[in-house]
Amino acid sequence: MKTRLAQLFCLCLLALPCLAQEVIRVGVELQPYQPYSDVENGEYRGYARDLLDAFAAEHGYRFVYVPLPVRRLLGDFLGGRVDLKFPDHPQWNADQKAGHAIHYSRPAAPYVDGILVKPQQLGQGVARIRLLGTQNGFTPWPYLTEIHAGRIKLIQANQIESLLLMAINDRVDAVYLNPRVVAHQLRLMDLAEQALVLDPQLPHVEDHYYLSSIRYPQVIEAFNRFLEERSEQVEAIRLRHGL
Template sequence: MRPLLPFLAGLLLLSAFSVQADTFKVGVELQPYMPYSDVQNGQYMGYGRDLLDAFAAQQGHVFLYEPLPVRRLLSDFLSGRVDFKYPDNPRWNADLKQDHTLYFSQAAAPAIDGVLVKPQFLGQGKARLKRLGTQRGFTPWPYLDDIKAGKILLIQANQIDSLLAMALSDRVDGVYLNPQVVQHQLYNTAGNEALVFDPSLAYEDDHYFLSSIKYPEVIKQFDAFLNKEAKLVQALKERHGIVNPLKGR
């Protein structure tokens, strides 16, 4: 019996590992959104990829990333064709999610959404915002009442670079987007100070989360990872230049 003990122990170890080493499909956004994420040649990359890969490696999971257009991503997630959605937020498309039980992780990244204007218009207030641009599928929550009342005309575009071109050519008075994404987009084109975040205008100070319908236990594992590996998570944020522009982190 004694020679069998190491063999049996090895089987038990292998069995334990196989339970943990699950393969999951993670739905991600098919759009340039650096420094948070991007998809090049079909490969998901950026902060989101590094963060999720680090978690998967620690847990022994395998994550397969499925880049999808934003609207289809939500549809595939709710129908169960992907196991997780990143990024996600409880407020996004809440009406479409209400018939499903979703599990959200702790905050995985800070995310400010606000209005960016030309530097000469900084601090001039909401009164000059007659035309506000945003990406199709985005909801400019602080301005919905003014949009519904006809005080602000909402102009949407599929691509961020199209919105930035509108702002730079004064076809819109400002764009409602994530300031870090805008600065990254402008860095090698018009100059990263061509449009600036105006904190005097209403904005959303929020976060991105990992979500799942089918695997709440993995969401709990991810929460534990975020807490236990806080230094690693912070290092990843710093490596990718992800900070809260209001708090500097």
């Protein structure tokens, strides 16, 4: 029995370097979403890049980042054309994921999604919102009942900048986005960060993004250990990106 266990242990040790030398394709979102991530001149960057690079360096993994539109990213992930997916969440596209054995990491990045309005519109409730803007690929979970009932019409766009201008110019009544992402984009547009603010009285989502994989559950397990054992390093990366 001891001999058998020793053989298995040796096989595991031999397998680890092989995986480390293999190129692992990380599917990521093409759309700009700083401080979490964006793609500039084909280069993936932001909090997610720094976090995943730090993890890969510690374990000797060779990550290649594959930026894709949100809808295509899911299809390529489920079809095995990318090996890891970030960001991901167990609740996202649950119907399309049915039948796939997807392994999710521990929480890797905190986020808040909610309604942002002009400061003078704070506290006016959801009844005033008839046109709600959001980014393609986003699902405004707390407002699906109103959307399906026709009380709110959803307007989607690829660019956050377009959505923010629509809200500032009253072409939509509000936007459903991440307030940190909105503040970052407003700075890039040379606009005041308080031009649009989160209405905390309206329903919003506080959750986390996850790393996921179908092919490499062992990488997800290693990432979980990294998040736990290198928590100070992870926290420093978050603080550097304002998260």
